[in-house]
Amino acid sequence: MRLSIARPFAALTALAGLVAPVAAEPILQSNSLNSCQENSGFQASLFKVVFTPNNLTANIDIVAVSSVQGSVLFDVDVTAYGFSIIKQTIDPCKVGLPGLCPMTAGKIPLNFNIGLKQSDIEMIPGIAYTFPDLDAKVKVFFNMTDGPEQGRSVACVEADISNGKTVDLLGVKWATALVAFFALVSSAIMSGLGHYNAASHVAANALSLFGYFQAQAMIGLTGVPLPPIVMSWTQDFQWSMGIVRLDWMQDIFTWYQRATGGTAATIFDSIQTVSVQVEKRSLSVVEAGTGLVSRSAAMMPRSIVEPVADLTKRALLKRANIQTSSGSYIVYGIQRVAFRAGIETTNLFMTSLTFFCLMIIFVSASVAAFKYACELAVKQKWMASDKFLDFRNGWLTVLKGILFRLTLIGWPSMTILCLWEFTQNDSPALMVLAIFFLVGMAATLGWAAAKVIRIARRSILMHNNPAYILFSDPQALNKWGFLYVQFRASAYYFILPVLGYLLVKGMFIAFAQGKSTAQAVGFIIIEAAALIAASVLRPWMDKSTNSFNIAICAINFVNSIFLLIFTEVFNQPPIVTGVVGIVLWIANAIFALVLLLMLIATTVMVIFRENPDGRYQFMADDRTSFMKSQTHLTTTTELDALAVTARGGKEGFNKGLDLDDDAESITSDSLRRQTEHLGVPSAAASNNNFHNNGYNSRPRSPADPSMPFFPADGPRSPPRYNDKRAPSPFDGGAPQYGQQSPPGFNRAQNNASPSPWQRGAGYEH
Structure with missing residues (x-):
């Protein structure tokens, strides 16, 4: 059975129509025609097909260059996600397409409508109009029926189909x-x-x-x-x-690039007359069909890539995107993102x-x-x-x-x-x-x-x-x-x-x-x-x-x-x-x-x-016990005031502290200056005999156990970096792993009004 050429186009556009957002009416469309065969004798710089099932018509707008002469048959293969749905052979002479029966060499501009039958529409599955970003295409082989190349494929083209539904929302x-x-x-x-x-x-x-x-x-x-x-x-x-399009910004960027010696891309200015192919398959397939340079040319996306046979005769011309010998553009990778965002690649x-x-x-x-x-x-x-x-x-x-x-x-x-x-x-x-x-x-x-x-x-x-x-x-x-x-x-x-x-x-x-x-x-x-x-x-x-x-x-x-x-x-x-x-x-x-x-x-x-x-457990590194607590206390004690002073000198930031200066930190001279004027001995003062006492590996923590703002219910020791869980220097009463609480420790008493030193170290639990 022979189908009209509109049938595969309709199926293709219907299957590709799965990709677009909500449209006013069902629609299947294609905006580019790609070559799928080396030395293809038919290439299109512009290809637009819009199929609207409600009025049973498909509009086709093509600007193509053909080197094929003679009568041909079209072998049409419609696929979705690589699965073949329709395979048909079409005789263009039976359909009555102008310029294609017989085919003649030269530029072929075609713009016409094709009427479809209800039986043709019924061949398209309903999901084709609703599924987003459908991966569907139609591939057409041009097989000669006369001359010395009879029975051979002299050209191959394929088109991707969209239905206006997409997850790009x-x-x-x-x-x-x-x-x-x-x-x-x-x-x-x-x-x-x-x-x-x-x-x-x-x-x-x-x-x-x-x-x-x-x-x-x-x-x-x-x-x-x-x-x-x-x-x-x-x-x-x-x-x-940061890839967001604003029209007025794009105009400024184009002006700036030209003003500083660059050449701005104009792909969106020519999109009405030139097709843009969004590359979705292996790049080697595209190269074979369009005569592009090898994959290394992809590193030069501002170069027009000439047919392989002409590379030794012509210099590469500076252009915005990779361009096929037929005049259409190919975008992929970073360029693909720019094109889909409506941004010129040079911007x-x-x-x-x-x-x-x-x-x-x-x-x-x-x-x-x-x-x-x-x-x-x-x-x-x-x-x-x-x-x-x-x-x-x-x-x-x-x-x-x-x-x-x-x-x-x-x-x-x-x-x-x-x-x-x-x-x-x-x-x-x-x-x-x-x-x-x-x-x-x-x-x-x-x-x-x-x-x-x-x-x-x-x-x-x-x-x-x-x-x-x-x-x-x-x-x-x-x-x-x-x-x-x-x-x-x-x-x-x-x-x-x-x-x-x-x-x-x-x-x-x-x-x-x-x-x-x-x-x-x-x-x-x-x-x-x-x-x-x-x-x-x-x-x-x-x-x-x-x-x-x-x-x-x-x-x-x-x-x-x-x-x-x-x-x-x-x-x-x-x-x-x-x-x-x-x-x-x-x-x-x-x-x-x-x-x-x-x-x-x-x-x-x-x-x-x-x-x-309180929603989060305190981290194993006891960071919260080192942080300056901002929680309001029910009672304010001299102990808390001293804690605040030792941690920064006031409620807020101590402007004298700045770790951009390595000599200034809460652990060095600044702490000594902040505590000594209150009559509180600092770590440096309490460890003047540091070397004499044999502790020559590391200085002690400034949170000295002898300082009066520590609870006096047990021995104190600074946290160890190599402990399984380093305890807070202010949490001496907390039991170590595998140990019992020190004698005299009463958690209930401390829970009544925990100080900011205790808060975060486990006393309030």
Whole structure:
């Protein structure tokens, strides 16, 4: 039985129509025609097919170049997820298509409507109009029926079909962005109110979730050919990389690039006359069909790639994207993300960079505005004078810490796009910006990480516990805490492996755009190393946070295996690739939803809880016993006043403390100066005979047991770094592992009115 040519086009457009969002009416469409055979005699620079089943018509608009002369038959194969649905042979002379019976050499512009029968419509399954991002296509072989090439295929073309349904939805982008923003802001507010334990948990989970969003975006940025549903799903998270389109910004970026000696891409200006092929299959197939250069040419996405036979005769012309010999463009990898976001490829770097800078400016202005709003509220007696006291006294230090944290959040996107810009050279000015921001951010984060390691080592040297200075000094906690609060105290160094992990991953994405297999293998190695390190070291602050992050590492590793499958290195049937794409989408959608609900529930519960810190168990490193408690006491004692003085000199920040100066810290001369004027002997004063007493390995902790603000119910000893669980230096009454409580200790008496030294060390439980 012979079908009209509209039938496969209708089926193809119907099957591809599965990919679009809700439309006013069912629609199946295709916007590009790709070659699928080497030396194909029929190529189209423009191809648009729109099928509307409600009015039984299909509009076809083609601008093609043909080198085929004579009569041909069309062998049509319609597939969905690699599974063949329709196979038919069509005679164009029976259908009456102009210019195709017989075919003539030259440029063939075609624009016509085809009427369909109801029987043709019924061949298309109803799911084709509703399933999002359907991976469907129609492939047509041109077989000669006369002349010396009779029976041979002289051309092959294929078209991808869409139905307007997609998982690339604006609502998903806004929902994920708002949840992450809400959690980060909530953690900042709780920290300002003095609930450091709850704030650190919420912030750690929010940053981990944000990192997962960025990992999803990185999958879309790889040069690996992705199924349509995976492309759309990863596009939902490109906002986390700063890839957001604003029309007026794009105009400015284009002007800036041209003004600084660059050549802006114009792919969207010519989209009405030129097709853009979003690469979804192995790049070698595309090369064979379009006469592109070898895969190494993918590292030169600003070059027009000539047919292989002409490479020795012509110089490569500078263009914005890879272009086939027929004039259509091919986008993949980072370019694919830019095209789907509606951004010219030459503007992508500036788009991400600008949003990163705007985020810094907005947050800085918001912090300053909040500070002065608090001061005004206190002055007008709208708010208690002790609210946000720490923040108001040391807001500049807090702002520094926030800017460092924003730098850490922007590190993945800037790493990828700055390195990618080195391969593009869009303009000299953009190259300078890429170098400046990459080197500047790397130096800033590297120096900050080194600073944390130095502080922790000094704490170990002086107190046998890295948590002491890291968490007892407000300056260190607020300025550098973004690098270590999410980790347990003994894993203070783990930020360096995290930064290295992101850098290496970014290098694979930026420099291996044309090497999809190498990229996928590299991702497997990187993610496997991350999963093993997370599972073995378990560096995060507690069991729940470790589980949260290990689960993210596990799903990232599974996604890297899926990436390798998408490269078709195993030569698996196409249906396997399609099914794996659906599995990736379903698995990650469920996982992301669970993480979002967990974060929302945790944040809301913490906000509306009378004592947010009470929701979490105190960490094994006893960090909360070192932190300056902000919880209001029912009674105020001289002991508490001395504790406050020893920890910072006043309620708020001691402006004399600044760990940028290594000679100034709560553990050195500053503590001596703060305590001696009160008549309280300092650690240095009480250990003048340090070397004479034979303790020449490490100085004692300044939290000296002889000081009067310790409970006198048992011996005291400083926490040991190598203990299974380092006890608080202020928790001498707490029993050690395998020991009973010291004689005379009465927990009921201490529970009545715990001091801030006891709170967080287990006395109130």
